[in-house]
Amino acid sequence: MSDLTLTPNIPDPDGFYAELLALHQGRAEAESHALNARLVLILANHIGDRQVLRQALDMAARTGEAP
Secondary structure: OOOOOOOOOOOOHHHHHHHHHHHHOOOOHHHHHHHHHHHHHHHHHHHOOHHHHHHHHHHHHOOOOOO
16 A cells, blocks of 8 residues: 655646646636546546545545645
8 A cells, every 4th residue: 555645746746737737728618627626536546545545535535734
């Protein structure tokens, strides 16, 4: 079992963020939400570790709190 990685781990995070924003450009709000849900499920499947996923859910639920 692993722990959720909270340190920066994405090469070129600004570039990734720009790609994510571009993916949503021109989409209706509902379509954007559906795209986010699909992305979350795809990445959760890739991670596969329920302990790590549970840690991520807990972290996301604590909106605005520092890690």
